[in-house]
Amino acid sequence: MRSFRSLSVPVFLSLAVGLAMLLLPASGSAQTFQQETQTKNGRKSDSDAQLSGRSKPAVHAGPDAGVDPAARRSTKSSVSNHSDKTKQTSSDETSTYEIGRIIFPTYEFAMGKKRLFYGLYLPKGYDKTKTYPLVVALHGLNGSPGQILAYPRLTNYADREGYILVAPMGYNSRGWYGSRGKGGGRASDPANLGELSEQDVMEVLQLTRTNFQIDSNRIYLFGHSMGGGGSMHLAMTYPNLWAAMAVIAPAAYGNRDRLATAKEIPAYVVQGDQDRLVSVRQTRLWVDKMKELGMKHEYIEVKNGGHVFLAWRHFDGIFAFFNAHPKTDRPGTP
Numbered sequence: 001m002r003s004f005r006s007l008s009v010p011v012f013l014s015l016a017v018g019l020a021m022l023l024l025p026a027s028g029s030a031q032t033f034q035q036e037t038q039t040k041n042g043r044k045s046d047s048d049a050q051l052s053g054r055s056k057p058a059v060h061a062g063p064d065a066g067v068d069p070a071a072r073r074s075t076k077s078s079v080s081n082h083s084d085k086t087k088q089t090s091s092d093e094t095s096t097y098e099i100g101r102i103i104f105p106t107y108e109f110a111m112g113k114k115r116l117f118y119g120l121y122l123p124k125g126y127d128k129t130k131t132y133p134l135v136v137a138l139h140g141l142n143g144s145p146g147q148i149l150a151y152p153r154l155t156n157y158a159d160r161e162g163y164i165l166v167a168p169m170g171y172n173s174r175g176w177y178g179s180r181g182k183g184g185g186r187a188s189d190p191a192n193l194g195e196l197s198e199q200d201v202m203e204v205l206q207l208t209r210t211n212f213q214i215d216s217n218r219i220y221l222f223g224h225s226m227g228g229g230g231s232m233h234l235a236m237t238y239p240n241l242w243a244a245m246a247v248i249a250p251a252a253y254g255n256r257d258r259l260a261t262a263k264e265i266p267a268y269v270v271q272g273d274q275d276r277l278v279s280v281r282q283t284r285l286w287v288d289k290m291k292e293l294g295m296k297h298e299y300i301e302v303k304n305g306g307h308v309f310l311a312w313r314h315f316d317g318i319f320a321f322f323n324a325h326p327k328t329d330r331p332g333t334p
Contacts, residue, residue: 100124100159102149107207112171112196118204119145119167122212124159133218133243133322136205137167138177138227141251145169148224157315161323164212168204170230171196177230178237180253201234205241217327221245222318224311225278228252232286235262243327244268246318248311249278256289266296268321270314272305296325 097103099122109116119137126132135158139148145167149155158165170177174185175197184193208214221242223231228250235245236258246268267290271283280301290297298321302310 097122099126102146102155104145109200109203111199116169116171116200118169119149121149121155121158121165123162123164131213131215132162132164133220134164134166134208134214135220135222136201137165138170138223138230139167140225140227142173144173148227152312153315157319161319166204166208168201171200176226177201177233179229179233218243220322223250224248225251225307235265239265244322244325246321249275249307250283251278252286256286259289260293263293263295266325268298268318270300270302270310272302272307272310274304275307277307
């Protein structure tokens, strides 16, 4: 029998997320016993953790590929009573969208020459004549759009605050949204996997803005782990698009000096100090850079916090942060 010590980091991460989903109560609320501390002064370290290694190729048979069965049950139970439909006609060949239910439209991704799916959630009470803020949610390594949209209480906050949620695949489950460069990670991956992953996000964003009335001053990034690193990369690459970002245990690597291009984007950062997959020391270095740049940010370091449950306990703070930071509150942004 294979021991846990022999598992590579990506495999362990995938198993950890799956196990966490299985442990969730039926109501969809995560029970954790972590204590939070609001940290004002980060400590520097020269060592950065890396999420690397080999894992089994993900199979994408449909929108739930990569989603633990418990997550699927939680998602279905949380939306089964809210299946109103809107007559909104879309440009991605879907004639109707359901309100208050996570759905998985597809579109033709020309750059990759294939059809891709993404996750979409329209809040209860959605009115196609009104303008809505948008959260672009980026899943972690070996995850999927269905997995991140099934995070407990995420859709509840979207309903309460009136947000549309969209979750791109990022081409496949390990594309890193371009944050690790344009290349691929395996021999079986496209040579330009990172580029394809980034472009998938941008095309899904454009598709969503075409199909719905999105407030251009209230488009937000939210990402966990690989998705957190991807959110930071996209913020630095397309700084004029985003109003703010929320990153949870961000697996962000590379040159921190690039953050200067995103210094006008407020950031909400959550990190567990006992995270074995994304080093707290690494996240502190990014936060130190935010301080150096005078970047508006909020850093929450969770005492005894690990990697998986962090996001689910902080949606109240995340949505409050988003509500407080439309893009128009910053000088010099279009």
